[in-house]
Amino acid sequence: xxxxxxxxxxxxxxxxxxxxxxxxxxxxxxxxxxxxxxxxxxxxxxxxxxxxxxxxxxxxxxxxxxxxxxxxxxxxxxxxxxxxxxxxxxxxxxxxxxxxxxxxxxxxxxxxxxxxxxxxxxxxxxxxxxxxxxxxxxxxxxxxxxxxxxxxxxxxxxxxxxxxxxxxxxxxxxxxxxxxxxxxxxxxxxxxxxxxxxxxxxxxxxxxxxxxxxxxxxxxxxxxxxxxxxxxxxxxxxxxxxxxxxxxxxxxxxxxxxxxxxxxxxxxxxxxxxxxxxxxxxxxxxxxxxxx
Numbered sequence: 001x002x003x004x005x006x007x008x009x010x011x012x013x014x015x016x017x018x019x020x021x022x023x024x025x026x027x028x029x030x031x032x033x034x035x036x037x038x039x040x041x042x043x044x045x046x047x048x049x050x051x052x053x054x055x056x057x058x059x060x061x062x063x064x065x066x067x068x069x070x071x072x073x074x075x076x077x078x079x080x081x082x083x084x085x086x087x088x089x090x091x092x093x094x095x096x097x098x099x100x101x102x103x104x105x106x107x108x109x110x111x112x113x114x115x116x117x118x119x120x121x122x123x124x125x126x127x128x129x130x131x132x133x134x135x136x137x138x139x140x141x142x143x144x145x146x147x148x149x150x151x152x153x154x155x156x157x158x159x160x161x162x163x164x165x166x167x168x169x170x171x172x173x174x175x176x177x178x179x180x181x182x183x184x185x186x187x188x189x190x191x192x193x194x195x196x197x198x199x200x201x202x203x204x205x206x207x208x209x210x211x212x213x214x215x216x217x218x219x220x221x222x223x224x225x226x227x228x229x230x231x232x233x234x235x236x237x238x239x240x241x242x243x244x245x246x247x248x249x250x251x252x253x254x255x256x257x258x259x260x261x262x263x264x265x266x267x268x269x270x271x272x273x274x275x276x277x278x279x280x281x282x283x284x285x286x287x288x289x290x291x292x
Contacts, residue, residue: 001036003101004094004110005029016093027084028111030077034070035114042067055132058125058140065147071118075155076162081111118155122148160235161210164219167237174240175213179286182208182221184273204273208235211283213290215240216261218270241268243290250284259284 007013008025043064050057061068085108088094094107125145132138160180161171184204210217219235241263252258256277262269274280 001029001033003103004097004107005033007093007097013093013096016091016096018088018091018093021084021088021091021093024084027077027080030074030081031070032074032111032114035074038064038067038070053137054128055135056137056140057128058137058142058144061121061125061144062140062147065144065151068118068148068151069154071114071151072155072158074114075118076158078111078115078159079162082108085111118148119152122152160208160233163234164210164217165234165236167217167240171212174215174217177210177212178290179211179283180209181279181283182206182275185218186271186273188269188271189267207238209272210235211286211290213243215242216246216287246287246291248284248287248291256280261287 005025005028008017008021043060046060046064047057050060089106089108098106122145125141125148129138129141129145132141154177157177157180161177164171183206185207186202186204206221208219208221210219217240218238220238222234222236241261245264247262247266249260249262252260252271255273257275257280258271258273259280260269260271272283274283
């Protein structure tokens with residue numbers, strides 16, 4: 001923040017910044033400043049009060065859990081930030097900042113820090129739980145771990161959701177995103193009197209499903225070319241089903257990984273095959289919750 005972001009506003013450095021990069025500070029750094037202030041002013045001070053009682057630190061996480069959602073915002077902006085960095089990574093301005101800081105690594109390594117940080121907390125809490133089995137703070141630690149895992153899931157889900165292309169409406173109107181994942185899907189439509197029989201013999205479609213409170217979206221995944229993070233897939237929207245008219249059949253004969261999602265009193269039937277029976281169970285439970 002000091003060595004790069006602040007320098008973008010430094011008049012003495014202005015001549016090194018190309019016009020296309022000016023006013024792009026917010027895209028490049030996202031809400032990193034907000035994350036920094038949260039840690040510096042709030043979370044670090046809270047943590048320090050537990051120096052003598054580390055086993056009680058779970059409470060500290062629980063008290064601040066809402067603030068941890070600032071990481072979701074950071075991660076959602078990350079693809080925009082990365083594409084900007086790719087365009088300007090060899091800019092004289094960034095080289096000069098790096099030289100002044102005497103950093104061996106370039107700025108992008110530091111921009112990745114918040115993403116790495118939010119994933120480290122759960123490892124930390126898991127380790128602490130291991131050594132705090134029967135002590136006073138164990139329940140809080142467990143709850144803190146569950147909450148952090150929930151935030152990681154939300155971050156991960158939203159990273160996939162922002163990659164959906166071709167959806168006409170506003171995704172936010174579909175309610176909370178509950179689950180997302182890749183499946184094999186067979187369809188069976190009753191069109192007029194000619195029912196397409198025995199479709200299960202045919203090749204399934206690969207579909208990425210997004211389960212929202214109000215609808216389930218079927219998308220086709222497209223892999224992007226590129227390195228590391230840039231390989232982020234995108235999902236082209238195919239169709240959606242309104243949850244108000246959806247029903248499920250939990251078991252499909254002969255396959256513990258399959259379930260059915262049907263629509264409008266079985267006018268359309270989608271046989272969905274999960275990668276594992278566990279994934280199937282989680283989805284069936286989530287869908288059941290929405291339907292009830």
